[in-house]
Amino acid sequence: SLRRQIRLTADASHEMRTPISVILATSQFALAKERTAEVYQKSFRTCADTAQHMRQLTDSLLELSEIDSSKFTLDLEKHSFTHDLVTTIDLIKPLAKQRQISIRADLPDDDVSATYDSQRIRQVLLNLLSNAVKYNNDGGAIHISLTANETHLNFIVRDNGVGISEENLPHIFDRFFRTDKARTTAKGSSVGLGLSITKSIVDAHKGTLLAESWENEGSRFTMTLPR
Ligand code: ADP
Numbered sequence: 001s002l003r004r005q006i007r008l009t010a011d012a013s014h015e016m017r018t019p020i021s022v023i024l025a026t027s028q029f030a031l032a033k034e035r036t037a038e039v040y041q042k043s044f045r046t047c048a049d050t051a052q053h054m055r056q057l058t059d060s061l062l063e064l065s066e067i068d069s070s071k072f073t074l075d076l077e078k079h080s081f082t083h084d085l086v087t088t089i090d091l092i093k094p095l096a097k098q099r100q101i102s103i104r105a106d107l108p109d110d111d112v113s114a115t116y117d118s119q120r121i122r123q124v125l126l127n128l129l130s131n132a133v134k135y136n137n138d139g140g141a142i143h144i145s146l147t148a149n150e151t152h153l154n155f156i157v158r159d160n161g162v163g164i165s166e167e168n169l170p171h172i173f174d175r176f177f178r179t180d181k182a183r184t185t186a187k188g189s190s191v192g193l194g195l196s197i198t199k200s201i202v203d204a205h206k207g208t209l210l211a212e213s214w215e216n217e218g219s220r221f222t223m224t225l226p227r
Pocket of ligand 1: 127131132135136159161162163164172177178179181182189190191192193194195196218219
């Protein structure tokens with residue numbers, strides 16, 4: 001656990017270096033002499049985008065340290081998973097629409113309920129669904145399905161986006177792991193902590209999370225949760 005903490009601190013400091021250098025260099029450049037309004041505007045934009053990325057990073061780090069701490073508990077109650085899923089799909093619809101990505105959801109007619117921490121599982125759903133948009137191609141498709149039996153529910157999200165190579169697939173739940181493709185396609189929005197947080201939350205629920213992927217064809221994430 002101590003080794004893990006030391007590693008996290010080292011990784012986090014390393015991840016902070018690039019955005020800090022960007023903000024420093026950009027502001028020093030803008031301040032070096034009188035610039036045009038356009039140059040100031042561009043510099044502020046770069047600083048704002050970079051600070052936004054840092055905020056995402058620090059928010060995720062705080063969350064990870066909470067998850068790692070002994071105080072981490074789940075607020076378990078019976079909830080409608082169908083409702084949480086539909087609400088989350090509605091949240092990502094505008095993002096998908098912007099890039100002409102279609103979303104199809106096959107949900108059972110009967111409401112699927114289970115005992116889980118609603119806030120945390122919504123976060124899991126948001127992460128998996130937003131990745132399916134982020135790592136998709138413009139005009140791509142996302143297929144969501146939900147099934148349930150007496151003891152478990154089974155949630156699948158499939159996209160036909162960029163996919164993950166065989167070599168990278170075993171590492172996607174590692175902290176700070178990002179593929180080179182993610183660094184270029186998702187640019188500032190990629191921090192590399194989403195899936196590791198997601199996996200910890202699913203594990204804490206005694207559920208399972210499986211990733212399958214085919215490079216340039218797409219990915220499928222399957223989550224099972226005990227009901
Ligand atoms: P982030 O999206 O912030 O980079 P995540 O932890 O959510 O971090 O994902 C880790 C990496 O796994 C991503 O950088 C990306 O390379 C890959 N990945 C995650 N979801 C998908 C997906 N649906 N399709 C392709 N690659 C994905």
